Amino acid sequence: MTALLEARGLSRTYDTGGAPVPALDGVDLAIERGEFVVVIGPSGCGKSTLLNLLAGLDRPSAGEVWLDGTRVDQLSETALARLRRRRLGFVFQFFNLLPTLTASENVELPLLLAGRRRRQARRTAHRMLDDLGIGDRADAAPSQLSGGQQQRVALARALANQPDLVMGDEPTGSLDSTSAGEVLGLMRAAHARGQTLLLATHDARVAAAADRVVTMRDGRVTRERAMQPSRPVTLPFDPDPA
Amino acid sequence: MALLSGGSGHGYELKQAIEHEFGTLLPELNSGQIYSTLARLERDGLVEGEAVADDNRGKKVYRLTQKGRNVLQDWLGVPVPGARLKDGFFVKFVVATSVGLADPTDLIDRQRDEYLQSLRDLDARLASAPHGPTAELLIEGAVLHLKADLEWLDLIEERLARRSA
Amino acid sequence: MTLTLVRLAFAGLRSRLLATTLTVLLAGAAAGTLVLVLEVRDTGRDPWERTFAAAHGAHVLADLPTGEAAEALRSLDGVTESGEPQPQATLQLGTGTRDEPLLVAGLSGTPAVNRPIATSGTAEPGAGVVLERSLARVLGLEVGSRVVLSGPGGEEEIDVVGTAILPSQSRFPRSNPGVAWVERPVLERLQPDRSAWRWIEALRLGAPGSARAVADVVVRGAPPGTVSTATWQEQRDLALQEAAPLQLILSMYTVMLLAVVFAVVGVLVGARVLEQTREIGLLKAVGLTPRQVTAVFVIESAVLGLVAIVLGYAAGAALAPDLAGAMAETMVGAPTTAANPAHLVVAGVPVLLVLVVSTWVAARRRTRMSVFNALQSGRAMPPRRSLLTRAARALPVGVPLHVGVRTFLAGRARAVLVTAAIALTGSAVVFALSMQAALDDRPAGEPSDVPAELPALVYSLDAVLLVVALTSLVAIALLSVRERLRDFGILKAVGLTPRQVASTLVSPFAVLAGVAGIVSVPVGLGLFVVVYSVSGGEGDPVLAPWAWLVLVPVGTVLLVLLATSVPARVATRSPVAQALRID
Numbered sequence: 005m006t007a008l009l010e011a012r013g014l015s016r017t018y019d020t021g022g023a024p025v026p027a028l029d030g031v032d033l034a035i036e037r038g039e040f041v042v043v044i045g046p047s048g049c050g051k052s053t054l055l056n057l058l059a060g061l062d063r064p065s066a067g068e069v070w071l072d073g074t075r076v077d078q079l080s081e082t083a084l085a086r087l088r089r090r091r092l093g094f095v096f097q098f099f100n101l102l103p104t105l106t107a108s109e110n111v112e113l114p115l116l117l118a119g120r121r122r123r124q125a126r127r128t129a130h131r132m133l134d135d136l137g138i139g140d141r142a143d144a145a146p147s148q149l150s151g152g153q154q155q156r157v158a159l160a161r162a163l164a165n166q167p168d169l170v171m172g173d174e175p176t177g178s179l180d181s182t183s184a185g186e187v188l189g190l191m192r193a194a195h196a197r198g199q200t201l202l203l204a205t206h207d208a209r210v211a212a213a214a215d216r217v218v219t220m221r222d223g224r225v226t227r228e229r230a231m232q233p234s235r236p237v238t239l240p241f242d243p244d245p246a
Numbered sequence: 247m248a249l250l251s252g253g254s255g256h257g258y259e260l261k262q263a264i265e266h267e268f269g270t271l272l273p274e275l276n277s278g279q280i281y282s283t284l285a286r287l288e289r290d291g292l293v294e295g296e297a298v299a300d301d302n303r304g305k306k307v308y309r310l311t312q313k314g315r316n317v318l319q320d321w322l323g324v325p326v327p328g329a330r331l332k333d334g335f336f337v338k339f340v341v342a343t344s345v346g347l348a349d350p351t352d353l354i355d356r357q358r359d360e361y362l363q364s365l366r367d368l369d370a371r372l373a374s375a376p377h378g379p380t381a382e383l384l385i386e387g388a389v390l391h392l393k394a395d396l397e398w399l400d401l402i403e404e405r406l407a408r409r410s411a
Numbered sequence: 412m413t414l415t416l417v418r419l420a421f422a423g424l425r426s427r428l429l430a431t432t433l434t435v436l437l438a439g440a441a442a443g444t445l446v447l448v449l450e451v452r453d454t455g456r457d458p459w460e461r462t463f464a465a466a467h468g469a470h471v472l473a474d475l476p477t478g479e480a481a482e483a484l485r486s487l488d489g490v491t492e493s494g495e496p497q498p499q500a501t502l503q504l505g506t507g508t509r510d511e512p513l514l515v516a517g518l519s520g521t522p523a524v525n526r527p528i529a530t531s532g533t534a535e536p537g538a539g540v541v542l543e544r545s546l547a548r549v550l551g552l553e554v555g556s557r558v559v560l561s562g563p564g565g566e567e568e569i570d571v572v573g574t575a576i577l578p579s580q581s582r583f584p585r586s587n588p589g590v591a592w593v594e595r596p597v598l599e600r601l602q603p604d605r606s607a608w609r610w611i612e613a614l615r616l617g618a619p620g621s622a623r624a625v626a627d628v629v630v631r632g633a634p635p636g637t638v639s640t641a642t643w644q645e646q647r648d649l650a651l652q653e654a655a656p657l658q659l660i661l662s663m664y665t666v667m668l669l670a671v672v673f674a675v676v677g678v679l680v681g682a683r684v685l686e687q688t689r690e691i692g693l694l695k696a697v698g699l700t701p702r703q704v705t706a707v708f709v710i711e712s713a714v715l716g717l718v719a720i721v722l723g724y725a726a727g728a729a730l731a732p733d734l735a736g737a738m739a740e741t742m743v744g745a746p747t748t749a750a751n752p753a754h755l756v757v758a759g760v761p762v763l764l765v766l767v768v769s770t771w772v773a774a775r776r777r778t779r780m781s782v783f784n785a786l787q788s789g790r791a792m793p794p795r796r797s798l799l800t801r802a803a804r805a806l807p808v809g810v811p812l813h814v815g816v817r818t819f820l821a822g823r824a825r826a827v828l829v830t831a832a833i834a835l836t837g838s839a840v841v842f843a844l845s846m847q848a849a850l851d852d853r854p855a856g857e858p859s860d861v862p863a864e865l866p867a868l869v870y871s872l873d874a875v876l877l878v879v880a881l882t883s884l885v886a887i888a889l890l891s892v893r894e895r896l897r898d899f900g901i902l903k904a905v906g907l908t909p910r911q912v913a914s915t916l917v918s919p920f921a922v923l924a925g926v927a928g929i930v931s932v933p934v935g936l937g938l939f940v941v942v943y944s945v946s947g948g949e950g951d952p953v954l955a956p957w958a959w960l961v962l963v964p965v966g967t968v969l970l971v972l973l974a975t976s977v978p979a980r981v982a983t984r985s986p987v988a989q990a991l992r993i994d
Contacts, residue, residue: 239384
């Protein structure tokens with residue numbers, strides 16, 4: 005079975021005027037359908053670059069990107085855009101919602117692009133926001149929402165077209181610990197429903213939720229490890245007797 | 247003593263309360279241990295016992311003395327010391343690397359795996375089995391400690407890399 | 412503190428070359444046009460005075476029925492000099508292609524007062540005829556042309572021996588019929604009936620200011636309706652009236668340019684303030700009051716304005732002689748060579764005022780808010796209840812247009828100003844089209860009383876406005892792109908193709924252009940009607956045909972699309988990863 009998303013020998017070097025900077029140096033990575041993969045590493049290790057390349061938001065200097073058996077790193081911008089809108093969802097650290105649209109309209113955007121009718125898109129968007137617990141804020145502007153709420157809207161937007169893969173670059177990076185936990189919970193719920201996830205993060209908690217943890221350093225993958233199923237935890241005492 | 251601060255009680259009642267509140271935190275205490283503890287407390291003047299009149303087995307009802315109350319308050323008033331300079335992993339790390347017994351990166355990686363796994367376990371516990379708000383606090387506390395430990399591992403790894411560079 | 416503010420202002424100038432250049436260009440154009448208006452008005456006067464002096468002009472000119480009555484005027488009180496009574500009759504001039512009635516004067520020697528001044532050939536008719544210069548020009552005649560003069564006494568072929576000007580005669584065909592001079596015997600031959608002759612008497616006075624009084628005496632001393640007079644002031648005003656439509660049009664364009672400057676500077680400053688919200692916040696944290704922060708922006712605009720005014724003055728003063736010379740067809744020589752420095756001030760004040768007020772209004776609003784609010788107001792949604800927003804949401808338009816329009820609505824002031832600027836430019840074009848239609852409408856061969864330079868002037872001014880408007884549009888679009896780099900990144904990540912992303916920028920502009928283009932048609936037509944009637948046009952003004960007018964909104968949209976296409980391309984090239992990291 006071919007992997008859903010595959011990077012083969014992926015490299016990206018930036019020419020910043022001085023010496024060229026290799027942000028990514030020959031990375032191989034395969035994501036299977038239904039997996040929850042997390043990439044961790046210190047800042048500057050290249051995990052964001054990797055995600056951008058895999059999403060087609062940037063072009064590799066060398067190597068290949070394969071999506072479901074088709075090579076995609078050499079497609080035109082237009083073709084990539086069309087691919088993205090149906091098959092990929094993206095969540096960012098700074099939410100990146102369009103400030104001039106309401107929460108619902110932000111979620112409707114990918115639906116409209118995929119060809120849904122306006123009314124249907126609105127209904128779907130409202131339903132998704134409901135599922136994520138912010139249905140009552142559907143008509144609010146992003147500036148009126150808290151960080152956690154905005155990220156939930158962003159997640160709804162990413163999930164809107166039921167993409168093959170949802171990618172996130174530090175999705176909990178700008179959230180306080182409670183909101184981060186909530187958003188992580190929502191992502192895990194999506195995974196439980198079958199959504200494939202690929203996240204880059206500093207947050208150990210997010211990493212712990214993954215099926216597989218990929219460690220990067222200086223543009224290379226240094227370690228890959230599958231997480232074991234969780235072991236039971238017994239509390240030393242029961243402070244809240246039933 | 248904290249239990250007694252709420253009121254007086256028999257040794258037997260105390261045993262039951264302890265088992266109920268603290269469950270498996272402590273190994274199962276037998277009555278003998280309870281009574282000997284109570285006797286010691288009485289000798290130190292922190293509790294005092296009164297014989298129950300109509301009971302011919304000589305059971306006492308224990309009660310907290312004023313001195314006992316003061317001791318209890320002191321215990322509550324003094325914060326738990328913060329700096330924790332004892333860590334099992336660190337001992338292992340220092341020992342193994344100084345003698346060259348193990349590869350430091352390897353140690354760190356394996357410890358990291360364990361920490362991540364524990365995090366996973368804790369998250370799963372939070373998500374699945376029912377728990378009250380206090381239990382949740384306890385678990386979240388453990389999560390945060392783990393995150394800090396993981397950061398520490400990153401730091402150790404980074405310093406190692408710097409030193410060898 | 413003032414020094415600090417000035418220094419801050421200069422720091423701002425260096426860092427935004429595009430906006431700075433644009434502001435100077437705009438203000439300079441406005442200043443230049445203003446200077447033109449003033450110079451042209453001034454240079455109108457001087458040549459006439461010179462012509463009057465060279466012709467030894469008449470302070471009072473009288474048109475009488477008999478030679479005796481004319482002779483009698485020579486001994487009036489206050490008259491210091493007078494010429495011989497000059498007979499004048501109406502004759503026909505035939506050029507071969509057309510016939511034109513003329514007032515022909517019969518000269519016997521050079522007149523003492525109000526002499527015709529030769530502009531080509533000679534002013535002494537001899538055996539030929541001297542034509543008034545503008546008459547000759549319209550009829551296409553020059554020295555050596557052969558014409559036929561005819562009257563009740565017969566007709567004669569006669570040579571044109573010269574063209575001349577007279578301070579009492581303004582441009583043909585505005586002043587109709589035209590005049591010509593022949594020797595007296597020729598007149599006697601062609602119009603033997605002396606009772607059909609009029610007699611012209613030219614008087615010079617010791618006290619020129621009393622011309623009106625003397626003219627009244629002349630009129631009162633004769634049976635009513637038999638005598639007409641013209642004082643030297645009336646002669647001058649008539650001559651200068653020609654300049655009226657020109658000045659009116661120049662003034663109109665100046666106002667338009669100033670309005671466009673106001674709008675565009677408002678947009679530029681507004682965008683600038685938005686971009687520098689963080690710096691403004693810092694300034695305020697350091698202790699500057701909102702008023703002082705606004706002052707920084709105002710100082711910067713003022714400095715730019717001063718530079719622009721100087722440049723505009725230089726340009727206007729350089730162009731003025733050509734323009735004024737064209738107007739001074741009936742007058743002597745070149746206008747004053749030295750431009751009037753007072754015009755620098757008179758032109759400078761309105762331009763500076765417009766710049767300063769526009770900047771002040773745009774900056775004040777934003778600097779008054781807390782930094783947080785400023786950030787919000789720049790990027791926030793308009794209130795949901797707004798009719799425009801609801802309309803925009805309901806429209807069944809494609810995604811890019813929808814996103815683009817919503818963004819524009821969020822910055823409504825800018826949208827309004829841009830629309831206004833485009834509409835003004837469009838109405839200037841409509842004005843020119845109507846003018847051209849009116850000119851075209853005249854029957855072939857009939858002389859036009861519109862100076863030939865007028866269309867050229869109008870087209871040039873239109874060209875200036877168009878250049879200004881297009882440059883502004885490109886600049887404003889580039890500014891928009893810079894502001895919205897993050898939005899473009901988001902849109903690309905969500906899956907808009909590069910063309911769609913460009914469209915979010917371009918399509919709202921196109922919509923605005925369409926609206927502005929449609930609005931500009933009635934506005935331009937209205938302006939034309941007003942100018943036409945104020946300049947003494949007769950009858951209903953001819954308006955541009957519908958076929959032409961339709962081109963204006965269409966052309967506007969196309970031009971705007973063209974202008975914004977380059978910035979749009981920049982938008983699609985913005986590297987996504989970088990754009991999305993912008994907080």
